[in-house]
Amino acid sequence: MDQAARADKTKAARRTFFHVHLVSDSTGETLSTLLKSVAARFPSAKPLEHVASLVRSHTQLDSVLARIEQAPGLVMYTVVDPGMRRRLEVKCAELQVPAISCLDPLLNAFADYLGLEQTRQAGMQHELDEDYFRRIGAIDFTLAHDDGQNTWNLEAADVVLVGVSRTSKTPTCMYLANKGIKAANVPLVPGVDPPPELEKLRKPLVVGLTANPDRLAAIRTSRLSNLGSEDRAQSYTDGAAVRDEVTKAKRLFVKNGWPMIDVTKRSVEETAAKILTLLSIRRGGEG
Incomplete structure (x- = not known):
């Protein structure tokens, strides 16, 4: 089977199901909600959801990257630590799978509008306030x-x-x-x-x-x-x-x-x- 035929077969399979990795240094609830909202627009394809929550160390990230390699697919993430973000993005580029930082556009727009720096603390929305x-x-x-x-x-x-x-x-x-x-x-x-x-x-x-x-x-x-x-x-x-x-x-x-x-x-x-x-x-x- 030539490369074009394999690509067509892969695309056909995605129309039935596809892997999605949700990688978060918090609970992952935001990513899960976003996935449900977007996937509802593509009813013929079923997302196979892999959740990795509270990922806050490079050791934890190693396990996540291994799972992504075993089941390549879309990667949606909310990770604050710059080093961990970079490792995730590089690995996804190697695997040729999309890596989407879901909150960056909103955070950047807020920062520009407010003229304030973003906090780098993970999971602040879940503090016992x-x-x-x-x-x-x-x-x-x-x-x-x-x-x-x-x-x-x-x-x-x-x-x-x-x-x-x-x-x-x-x-x-x-x-x-x-x-x-x-x-x-x-x-x-x-x-x-x-x-x-x-x-x-x-x-x-x-x-x-x-x-x-x-x-x-x-x-x-x-x-x-x-x-x-x-x-x-x-x-x-x-x-x-x-x-x-x-x-x-x-x-x-x-x-x-x-x-x-x-x-x-x-x-x-x-x-x-x-x-x-x-x-x-x-x-x-x-x-």
């Missing part, structure tokens, strides 16, 4: 106020999500909590009045979550099937009953002037982003 403890406190609060728990102190929340079953209240709250937002959620249950504290809230941003009734019914049916409970709570999946639930929920949202988000075609991240925007606007108005 005030933001870290605020995030942990938010997660604790959100877990304690999931699914209508502890409604007596909802006033301490930053955000309260209200909606019928299967409108992504819990995962959205957990996403917000990881951003340091104290988020609670209150389910709307047919035949049960919402807790009286809900309509008296002043400090939290209360947001109503809704969805297409037919889509909700399908999601609920699938969930009951997975739980082996298809015959239970027929009204839970009945199309007319679900439509009635959604209509009543929307009336409650309008009555109280709560902003409403339709989550039918939104991911949890998109819903959370909208809520964060609403919260920013509210806090700006209060300021």
Whole structure:
């Protein structure tokens, strides 16, 4: 097989799967997030992810370079130490694989704009600072106020999500909590009045979550099937009953002037982003 044929075969294989090495002197979370975002644009090719986190010595880097040589592929890295960066870049050049320093363009732009020097300390974003403890406190609060728990102190929340079953209240709250937002959620249950504290809230941003009734019914049916409970709570999946639930929920949202988000075609991240925007606007108005 000549060189051109081998190159074509290699390219064809990459269309199915490809190796990606994530090399970081910190946790590697930033690189993993970037990889997922970029790889989603190429759905026909599957990245085989090799994570090397907390790489802070040349001995550790030796192991990483050996793995890259064994399974050549894209290399994404966030490494502060100049000597280690240079070794990684030289080895990737020898292997003829791309080496991408993912944060350099942002860091350089910030440095130029601010007129400040960059710190050379690895993993500073993960220090146990005030933001870290605020995030942990938010997660604790959100877990304690999931699914209508502890409604007596909802006033301490930053955000309260209200909606019928299967409108992504819990995962959205957990996403917000990881951003340091104290988020609670209150389910709307047919035949049960919402807790009286809900309509008296002043400090939290209360947001109503809704969805297409037919889509909700399908999601609920699938969930009951997975739980082996298809015959239970027929009204839970009945199309007319679900439509009635959604209509009543929307009336409650309008009555109280709560902003409403339709989550039918939104991911949890998109819903959370909208809520964060609403919260920013509210806090700006209060300021």
